[in-house]
Amino acid sequence: MKFLNLTALLMAAVLLAALIVAGCTTGPSQPAATPTPTAVQQKELTVFAAASLTGVVTEIAHDYELLHPGVKVVTNFDGSQALRTQIEQGAYADVFLSANTKHMNALRDKGLMENASIGLFVKNKLAVITPASNPANIHTLQNLSNPGVRLVIGTKDVPVGDYARQILTKMANDTAYGPSYQQAVLKNVISEETTVTAVVAKVQLGEADAGIVYESDITPENRNKFMIIAIPDKFNVIAEYPAGIVKDSRNKDEASRFIDYLKSDPGRATLVKFGFAMP
Known part of the structure; x- marks a missing residue:
């Protein structure tokens, strides 16, 4: 009788130990990992714009990014003559927005612009x-x-x-x-x-x-x-603003779409809101 009781106790101890080991090694089931969504690859579009366009181009760039989630518009504002010099010295830009035709034409004549892309998009007084x-x-x-x-x-x-x-x-x-x-x-x-x-x-x-x-x-x-x-019109000067794609742009299609947006109804509405006139 004592032998049977001892055997039963040993079997119970072995079973309990097995249960404890199983509990330590087998944790609760983990849910399947959710795949991390691949981030949208952003394309940078670099726009060189005359200082007088600072407010309006900042807003237009924001609106354009909302319409094109994969595009980040990087702006550089300065005097048109300074931007021209930067491009001549090799600074990277996709789009040039000048406050006069003189500096745009100078870049065109040096072969630094896509000639067919150049056109007026706004005017000023x-x-x-x-x-x-x-x-x-x-x-x-x-x-x-x-x-x-x-x-x-x-x-x-x-x-x-x-x-x-x-x-x-x-x-x-x-x-x-x-x-x-x-x-x-x-x-x-x-x-x-x-x-x-x-x-x-x-x-x-x-x-x-x-x-x-x-x-x-x-x-x-x-x-x-x-x-x-x-300033009366007989003395005033109509400032003509041309836009164009820089020859070395690596994003010519996107640059073309940005210029098209400038000339679209929403783009023109923003330009007018900031006091510019249509050509």
């Missing part, structure tokens, strides 16, 4: 701005020639500066102003900037009494910071 407080009491274009006025314009190489000089030359040829007016205004220039955004900033900060800028630089967000003096 110029205006005079003063700080809202108007410390120099500038209310007319004639007042720009008053002694002591601190005027800021663009350099002669940046489109906005070239256009400003063309306007002053037109006014010099008009008997209402004459050559002495042009000379007096240019004498009042205290600074020449390489971008129109720098001209706007100097006036806004009160570092200048007036500046010659694009109409599109006066936005709903900053309008209350300036007083605006319109």
